[in-house]
Amino acid sequence: MFIFTIIPLLLILLFYSPIIYALEFSDINFHILYNSVQLLPASMKIFFFFALFSIIMTLILMTTGFIRIIIVLNLLRNALGISYAPPNQILLGISFLLTFFVMSPTVDQIYREAYLPFQHNNIQIEECIRNSINPIRNFMVHQTYEADLKTFFILSNTPFCKTKNVIPMKILLLSFITSELKTAFQIGFTIFIPFLIIDLIVASILISLGMIMVSPTNISLPIKLILFVLVDGWKLIFSSLIKSFH
Numbered sequence: 001m002f003i004f005t006i007i008p009l010l011l012i013l014l015f016y017s018p019i020i021y022a023l024e025f026s027d028i029n030f031h032i033l034y035n036s037v038q039l040l041p042a043s044m045k046i047f048f049f050f051a052l053f054s055i056i057m058t059l060i061l062m063t064t065g066f067i068r069i070i071i072v073l074n075l076l077r078n079a080l081g082i083s084y085a086p087p088n089q090i091l092l093g094i095s096f097l098l099t100f101f102v103m104s105p106t107v108d109q110i111y112r113e114a115y116l117p118f119q120h121n122n123i124q125i126e127e128c129i130r131n132s133i134n135p136i137r138n139f140m141v142h143q144t145y146e147a148d149l150k151t152f153f154i155l156s157n158t159p160f161c162k163t164k165n166v167i168p169m170k171i172l173l174l175s176f177i178t179s180e181l182k183t184a185f186q187i188g189f190t191i192f193i194p195f196l197i198i199d200l201i202v203a204s205i206l207i208s209l210g211m212i213m214v215s216p217t218n219i220s221l222p223i224k225l226i227l228f229v230l231v232d233g234w235k236l237i238f239s240s241l242i243k244s245f246h
Helices: 002-025 030-038 042-062 066-080 088-119 125-142 146-155 169-208 216-230 233-244
Strands: none
Touching (some): 042 066, 042 169, 066 088, 066 169, 088 125, 088 233, 125 169, 169 233
């Protein structure tokens, strides 16, 4: 039932958040922009709807833990040595579910502070959008390394500021993505080490036995799979990913 109550808020964010961001960086009047959109023909409205939908979905993925999760799962699949199992659709589904699990406290906060007051007509649409953005901004700040923030502050010729409500979104977004990529590759490196050791051991044994024509992958793959199952690898990976956000 909760997912159906949050859908109207997501639709509000879909249509109005780009306008709010545009107002932050320019002097465009909201009513002029709104009236201009209303004057467009139906075909142009449909075109802009799908274009806006794709952009917003990309922004949603870039401002959550989806980046870290999908990269780690892909690196895990490469470490196991199987590029076809689990398939990409399954990995995407798992990544979306884990992302929703990680972001559920943020979504709950948005629901309490933005959607419910807006539903009861206690706040206006602009305040609803800002109350929705603040929890996401807090999540991004907590997952971003200070060194990455300083780097993009320097690149943008902006004085450094650690106050999360004052950090420009363009700097915070790039810093957050950089930090997520760094963290994902650090976790991926840790995952690769035991599987790499297994590959080296198997390759050394085959060479010492003179079995040069036998591919080490054919021998090491079943060993890695049974080892991964015995240590309950999927539970370890999922729990490690979730704990990494805390």
